[in-house]
Amino acid sequence: MKDKMTIILFSGELDRAIAAFTLATTAAASNMEVTIFFTFWGLNVLKKEMFALSPAQKLMQKMFNTMSTARLPISRLNMLGLGPWMMKKLMKKSGMASLEDLMKLAKQLGVKYIACTTSCGVLGLSGENLIGDVDEFAGAASYLSEAKDAKVNLFI
Amino acid sequence: MNVTKSLDCTGLFCPMPIVQTKRELDGMNSGEILEITADDPGFEKDLPAWCRMSGGKFLELKKEGNLIKGYVMKK
Numbered sequence: 001m002k003d004k005m006t007i008i009l010f011s012g013e014l015d016r017a018i019a020a021f022t023l024a025t026t027a028a029a030s031n032m033e034v035t036i037f038f039t040f041w042g043l044n045v046l047k048k049e050m051f052a053l054s055p056a057q058k059l060m061q062k063m064f065n066t067m068s069t070a071r072l073p074i075s076r077l078n079m080l081g082l083g084p085w086m087m088k089k090l091m092k093k094s095g096m097a098s099l100e101d102l103m104k105l106a107k108q109l110g111v112k113y114i115a116c117t118t119s120c121g122v123l124g125l126s127g128e129n130l131i132g133d134v135d136e137f138a139g140a141a142s143y144l145s146e147a148k149d150a151k152v153n154l155f156i
Numbered sequence: 157m158n159v160t161k162s163l164d165c166t167g168l169f170c171p172m173p174i175v176q177t178k179r180e181l182d183g184m185n186s187g188e189i190l191e192i193t194a195d196d197p198g199f200e201k202d203l204p205a206w207c208r209m210s211g212g213k214f215l216e217l218k219k220e221g222n223l224i225k226g227y228v229m230k231k
Contacts, residue, residue: 003209026171029178031210095167105175 004033004150006143011156012041014072014084014099020156021102027152028109035150036106037143038134039116043125044070045099046115052129061124072099107133114138157215157227160188166195166223173199174206177228181212184230189215192226199224 005027009020020036028034038046047070053062077083091098097105114136120126127137136142147153163180165173173194180190190212192203200217203226207214215227 022171025175026206029171029175029210030206094169096169097172102171109175 002031002033003152004035004146005152006035006037006147006150006154008037008039008143008153008155009042009045010040011075012044012068012072013075014087015074015076016156017042017045017072018099018102020154021099021106023154024111025102025105025109028106028111032152033112034106034110035112035114035143035146037114037116039119041068043115043119043123043130044068044072045103046113046130046134047125048129048131052125054124054126054129056126057124061122064123065125103133112136114142116140158189159191159227160184162191162193164193165199166193168194169196170198170202174202177203177206177212177226178210181228181230186230188230190228190230192228194224194226195222197224199226203228 007020007024009017024034024036050069050071052065057065072084074083074087088098113134115130115134117137117139120137161180161184163176165176173192173196177190177192184190203217204214207228211231212228213231215229218225
């Protein structure tokens with residue numbers, strides 16, 4: 001049986017997402033079965049459009065989805081968006097893979113994405129707000145049943 | 157050493173050299189040897205570590221200036 005790794009991606013920052021996907025793709029390329037569980041701000045990484053708004057959302061859900069979007073900040077020195085712009089420029093210049101590249105690779109290598117239904121419910125997000133790469137919508141028990149057998153479990 | 161295939165990973169950073177090594181080896185036959193050239197300093201430790209986890213037999217590593225050349229045999 002293959003070794004397993006799971007990651008809970010709780011954060012919605014570019015740098016943290018890159019760290020998560022670097023490990024996910026490396027593990028998947030190392031003969032491991034990888035699952036990423038996206039919860040709270042981590043769902044921003046999966047948003048299809050910058051603003052994940054829908055008519056069914058309540059006012060406060062709309063506010064959250066307007067202020068916290070698919071345009072990911074960085075966890076330090078964000079400087080109102082200047083930080084991520086500079087970081088992306090530097091990464092491109094030095095030949096480092098972008099988050100988009102890593103996410104494409106993760107899917108090609110068979111990394112499984114689970115979106116947390118509780119977080120989706122609180123924030124008023126549904127399948128139509130998220131990219132089609134999500135394999136499952138599920139909760140803590142599904143995550144734990146995978147993590148229980150996994151050798152590497154990370155919370156990012 | 158009889159190198160079957162060469163893979164150029166210069167200019168690439170972690171995790172790309174490892175991911176590309178895996179992909180290249182996937183398409184090779186048992187006993188064939190892949191030569192990987194990289195300039196990410198981490199590759200020196202990462203290649204043997206990756207081989208311990210997965211389907212390649214680590215043969216050797218050569219350093220030529222900034223370049224690291226790794227040799228892996230498909231199991």
